[in-house]
Amino acid sequence: MILSVNDLGISFGGLRAVDDFHIGIEQGELYGLIGPNGAGKTTVFNLLTGVYRPDEGKILLDGDDITGLSTIEINRAGIARTFQNIRLFKDLSVLDNVKIGLHNRFSYSTLEGILRLPNYFRTEKEMNVNAEELLEVFGLKDEKETLSKNLPYGKQRKLEIARALATAPKLLLLDEPAAGMNPNETGELMETIRFVRDHFKMTILLIEHDMKLVAGICERLTVLNFGSVLVEGETEKVLNDPEVIRAYLGED
Amino acid sequence: MKFTKQTKHDLITCGIVAAFYILVTILSATGHLSNHFRGLLVPLCYYAIAAVSLNLVVGILGDLSLGHAGFMCIGAFSSSLFSVAVKNSGLPSPLRFLIALVIGTLMAALFGFLIGIPVLRLNGDYLAIVTLAFGEIIKNFLSAVYLGYDEAGIHASFKSFQLQGEGKMLINGAMGIQGTPMDSSFTVAVLLLLITLAVVMNIVNSRTGRAIMAIRDNRIAAESVGINVTSYKMLAFTVSAAIAGCAGVLFSHNTTTLTASSTYFGYNVSIMILVYVVLGGIGSIRGSVIAAAVLYVLPEMLRGLSTYRMLIYSIVLIVMMLINWAPGAIAFRERYGIMAFLRRRNENRGKEGQRS
Numbered sequence: 001m002i003l004s005v006n007d008l009g010i011s012f013g014g015l016r017a018v019d020d021f022h023i024g025i026e027q028g029e030l031y032g033l034i035g036p037n038g039a040g041k042t043t044v045f046n047l048l049t050g051v052y053r054p055d056e057g058k059i060l061l062d063g064d065d066i067t068g069l070s071t072i073e074i075n076r077a078g079i080a081r082t083f084q085n086i087r088l089f090k091d092l093s094v095l096d097n098v099k100i101g102l103h104n105r106f107s108y109s110t111l112e113g114i115l116r117l118p119n120y121f122r123t124e125k126e127m128n129v130n131a132e133e134l135l136e137v138f139g140l141k142d143e144k145e146t147l148s149k150n151l152p153y154g155k156q157r158k159l160e161i162a163r164a165l166a167t168a169p170k171l172l173l174l175d176e177p178a179a180g181m182n183p184n185e186t187g188e189l190m191e192t193i194r195f196v197r198d199h200f201k202m203t204i205l206l207i208e209h210d211m212k213l214v215a216g217i218c219e220r221l222t223v224l225n226f227g228s229v230l231v232e233g234e235t236e237k238v239l240n241d242p243e244v245i246r247a248y249l250g251e252d
Numbered sequence: 253m254k255f256t257k258q259t260k261h262d263l264i265t266c267g268i269v270a271a272f273y274i275l276v277t278i279l280s281a282t283g284h285l286s287n288h289f290r291g292l293l294v295p296l297c298y299y300a301i302a303a304v305s306l307n308l309v310v311g312i313l314g315d316l317s318l319g320h321a322g323f324m325c326i327g328a329f330s331s332s333l334f335s336v337a338v339k340n341s342g343l344p345s346p347l348r349f350l351i352a353l354v355i356g357t358l359m360a361a362l363f364g365f366l367i368g369i370p371v372l373r374l375n376g377d378y379l380a381i382v383t384l385a386f387g388e389i390i391k392n393f394l395s396a397v398y399l400g401y402d403e404a405g406i407h408a409s410f411k412s413f414q415l416q417g418e419g420k421m422l423i424n425g426a427m428g429i430q431g432t433p434m435d436s437s438f439t440v441a442v443l444l445l446l447i448t449l450a451v452v453m454n455i456v457n458s459r460t461g462r463a464i465m466a467i468r469d470n471r472i473a474a475e476s477v478g479i480n481v482t483s484y485k486m487l488a489f490t491v492s493a494a495i496a497g498c499a500g501v502l503f504s505h506n507t508t509t510l511t512a513s514s515t516y517f518g519y520n521v522s523i524m525i526l527v528y529v530v531l532g533g534i535g536s537i538r539g540s541v542i543a544a545a546v547l548y549v550l551p552e553m554l555r556g557l558s559t560y561r562m563l564i565y566s567i568v569l570i571v572m573m574l575i576n577w578a579p580g581a582i583a584f585r586e587r588y589g590i591m592a593f594l595r596r597r598n599e600n601r602g603k604e605g606q607r608s
């Protein structure tokens with residue numbers, strides 16, 4: 001199992017944002033995390049990536065305990081993510097955004113950079129080749145010199161995924177990748193996500209409100225409600241579960 | 253050899269400095285420059301160096317520091333201390349200056365590092381205020397301390413004291429350090445400015461620089477891709493302090509009497525350097541150099557106009573601000589600026605190449 005989480009919980013003051021959360025994701029799976037607004041989905045991502053330290057619970061990544069590690073350590077261990085409200089390096093070029101994702105995989109010292117020693121040129125070239133390959137996948141290669149803040153919205157979301165993939169993660173977390181996209185863009189994004197899974201043999205956990213996307217690409221789902229797992233299982237079964245429908249429509 | 257667009261831009265910046273140097277040298281040799289103007293040349297360079305160094309923190313790292321005059325002060329005093337101490341030891345002056353330069357730069361780097369540890373945890377206004385305070389502490393400390401040696405050994409105190417027998421006062425309280433050898437020159441200053449430019453620009457265009465700018469643009473995202481925010485902040489701040497220290501070395505070896513006075517090392521100087529950075533364009537290294545040069549020389553050249561001097565200076569500030577930051581002016585530059593001109597020329601050349 002790539003990701004195995006048990007008993008995960010955190011409180012903010014009196015609010016129990018996530019409680020007794022558990023999930024198990026196999027290598028290569030496309031897994032969905034859904035739930036009404038404020039259910040605690042993003043908080044789960046923040047717990048998995050070390051933005052918040054869990055009050056209790058255990059997170060195993062590919063068998064290694066990563067509970068309580070810092071964001072940086074967790075990324076190095078193999079989890080990369082995108083954000084619900086896009087967080088690009090907005091005054092840097094599209095290419096540089098991806099190259100920053102490559103930061104820990106291709107290295108030369110600051111001094112080598114200042115003195116422009118051969119290793120600088122060699123490594124930069126490797127980084128460029130790698131980054132451009134990724135941009136190609138996301139159809140962003142022609143815009144590599146563009147400042148990322150000048151990209152249209154849909155492409156910004158894609159760039160964020162490319163940047164996350166650049167860290168060569170074992171597990172990719174996508175927080176509402178289709179938010180703000182029109183149906184066309186969403187369709188295209190679904191293709192891209194599927195392609196990423198197949199091409200990079202990536203394991204993906206995604207949060208999404210767009211049920212068409214969820215039903216279209218996720219193999220299994222976990223439904224979160226008021227911070228705890230409501231239902232989990234095969235996508236089709238979960239989406240037809242009366243409890244899930246009730247949670248989404250509200251009880252009255 | 254093929255250069256990237258960025259490398260070309262950086263080489264042009266160095267070219268501007270070199271061209272300025274050649275122009276000034278020729279004018280000076282042919283006697284077209286007043287003594288007053290020639291006296292401004294070294295200060296112009298160290299303010300340009302200081303502005304580039306501050307831009308590394310303000311523009312590239314995205315943190316506001318108001319303590320850079322303090323780092324200049326450390327560079328100035330530590331290097332002068334060395335130069336004065338070994339003045340009569342027979343050390344050849346270029347070597348002496350080189351060692352002084354290394355000492356001043358390293359001492360400023362050390363203080364940058366030490367101050368950075370607590371300070372870089374802060375953000376925005378807090379960081380600005382605390383760095384300002386540290387700068388003032390450094391300056392006030394150095395203007396109050398007495399340091400000397402005699403037969404009985406080395407003495408340091410906050411009170412003035414008498415030396416016994418053969419001895420020498422190194423730092424004499426508010427009177428500072430007397431008799432620093434005048435090892436700075438315009439040539440040395442320009443060389444140091446060019447080295448500074450190379451160092452800062454090469455950092456910016458490297459893996460390190462990208463990490464620093466990533467922190468500036470989005471700290472949380474930077475952490476999410478595994479960038480060690482604390483260590484890159486420390487690195488940027490320390491390098492910046494080191495370069496400010498280097499500017500201080502130039503300063504102190506351009507004056508025989510070095511005092512830690514507000515005129516040279518107070519927070520107003522830090523703010524003046526910040527004005528250079530802001531008006532030159534935050535994050536624009538070339539802009540910092542040009543703004544420092546223009547804004548330093550201008551008020552000095554206007555001394556004759558006494559009362560109107562600051563009025564003209566203020567107008568120039570406003571005009572520069574408009575030229576640099578007005579959207580219309582930016583669009584104009586993109587269309588008709590030198591880079592656009594070169595780009596068009598290259599494109600045309602490419603076309604001609606295809607035709608033939």
Ligand SMILES: Nc1ncnc2c1ncn2[C@@H]1O[C@H](COP(=O)(O)OP(=O)(O)OP(=O)(O)O)[C@@H](O)[C@H]1O
Pocket residue numbers: 012015017035036037038039040041042043044084
């Ligand atoms: N740092 C925090 N401090 C206090 N409360 C928080 C914090 N982060 C999240 N919460 C609260 O936790 C609950 C879950 O928020 P979360 O953002 O995880 O929801 P979500 O499922 O991602 O919702 P949405 O679909 O709207 O993105 C909310 O009530 C939110 O206000």
Ligand SMILES: [Mg+2]
Pocket residue numbers: 041042043084
């Ligand atoms: Mg959310």
